[in-house]
Amino acid sequence: MNPIYIDQKEILKHYKQPDKYTHKGIQGHAIIIGGSYGKIGAVTLSSKACLKTGCGLVTVFIPKCGYDILQISIPEVMVVTDNQEKFISNITFDIKPQAIGIGPGLGLEIETQQAVYKFLKINKTSLVIDADALNILSKNKEWLPLLLPKTIITPHPKELERLIGKWNSEEEKIDKAITFSKQYHLIIVMKGAPTRIIDEDTIYENTTGNAALATAGSGDVLTGMITSLLAQSYEPISAAILGVYLHGLTADIALPETGYQSFIASDIITNIGKAYLSLENKDWNFL
Numbered sequence: 001m002n003p004i005y006i007d008q009k010e011i012l013k014h015y016k017q018p019d020k021y022t023h024k025g026i027q028g029h030a031i032i033i034g035g036s037y038g039k040i041g042a043v044t045l046s047s048k049a050c051l052k053t054g055c056g057l058v059t060v061f062i063p064k065c066g067y068d069i070l071q072i073s074i075p076e077v078m079v080v081t082d083n084q085e086k087f088i089s090n091i092t093f094d095i096k097p098q099a100i101g102i103g104p105g106l107g108l109e110i111e112t113q114q115a116v117y118k119f120l121k122i123n124k125t126s127l128v129i130d131a132d133a134l135n136i137l138s139k140n141k142e143w144l145p146l147l148l149p150k151t152i153i154t155p156h157p158k159e160l161e162r163l164i165g166k167w168n169s170e171e172e173k174i175d176k177a178i179t180f181s182k183q184y185h186l187i188i189v190m191k192g193a194p195t196r197i198i199d200e201d202t203i204y205e206n207t208t209g210n211a212a213l214a215t216a217g218s219g220d221v222l223t224g225m226i227t228s229l230l231a232q233s234y235e236p237i238s239a240a241i242l243g244v245y246l247h248g249l250t251a252d253i254a255l256p257e258t259g260y261q262s263f264i265a266s267d268i269i270t271n272i273g274k275a276y277l278s279l280e281n282k283d284w285n286f287l
């Protein structure tokens, strides 16, 4: 099946310029749920990327050990903590966000798995599921029907294999992903080179990005970006398409300065602004 290429022309069908009279109260409130001892960096990257992609308010839900780290490293982000020190055990907050991203750095503690189950059972908010939240679902596949239609999942190849099983060719991988997408009505962002998005029978293929993205935390950043777009009222498929395109574009923009090797996940976040400007035909080279 022929993919739809995610290029500038396709993106302009999805991209919406911000309203001149908008304010933080209507720019969307996103929550990023994740982190565990030693992996608070994943939520830090994800929540910063979420803000830098344009939503009005970002809150993180993390274990207690991440409180000072988050508040000091990103003062713009609000923090709600679990009762546990090192991992998440009970996901509760009295905020009504427009989108939630769950998984970066979450870990696989049994109590965290139960907390994810309870959360999925009652959640009615648009969701992006990544990293350990996907690994938890792979360990508990009977929970997959709890996901709302058009939930976005963002597996890298290993996470995808844990969910759908092994494949013998690229074609078989795509076929299995389509079957899985149809079975649970999910949007699958199959990360890789290139990243493909599967929305039931429709396949999209991204045209931006390069090997500089092969660095720790670059997927955590993508989760924050897509969650941000969802919170800003983009339809789930548009949020996935625009998020993946902008994410890749940051690496294309940065490459002449960083080279492949010294590019890190924070460089994605630094270049989100230039990526947006290039959508509006403002040449980032002269900024």
Ligand SMILES: NC(=O)C1=CN([C@@H]2O[C@H](COP(=O)(O)OP(=O)(O)OC[C@H]3O[C@@H](n4cnc5c(N)ncnc54)[C@H](O)[C@@H]3O)[C@@H](O)[C@H]2O)[C@@H](O)CC1
Pocket (backbone or CB within 6 Å): 038, 039, 040, 041, 042, 043, 103, 104, 105, 106, 107, 131, 132, 135, 156, 157, 158, 159, 191, 192, 216, 217, 218, 219, 220
């Ligand atoms: N600074 C931080 O706090 C970081 C935390 N992270 C968190 O660490 C946890 C574990 O995530 P990981 O993804 O490292 O561990 P996983 O065990 O899920 O995946 C790692 C495995 O997947 C394989 N893999 C990954 N990308 C692949 C590709 N493109 N093609 C083929 N194989 C591929 C690797 O070779 C390895 O075997 C997650 O919660 C994640 O969010 C990571 O994102 C790294 C940074």
Ligand SMILES: Nc1ncnc2c1ncn2[C@@H]1O[C@H](COP(=O)(O)OP(=O)(O)O)[C@@H](O)[C@H]1O
Pocket (backbone or CB within 6 Å): 131, 156, 191, 192, 193, 194, 195, 209, 210, 211, 212, 213, 214, 215, 216, 217, 218, 219, 220, 221, 222
């Ligand atoms: N060689 C590559 N070319 C293009 N994009 C890549 C390449 N390697 C990795 N990426 C991108 O980087 C991201 C890696 O995500 P992931 O493996 O989840 O990282 P992490 O868990 O460390 O945050 C994905 O968006 C993937 O498409």
Ligand SMILES: [Mg+2]
Pocket (backbone or CB within 6 Å): 130, 131, 156, 219, 220
């Ligand atoms: Mg990841």
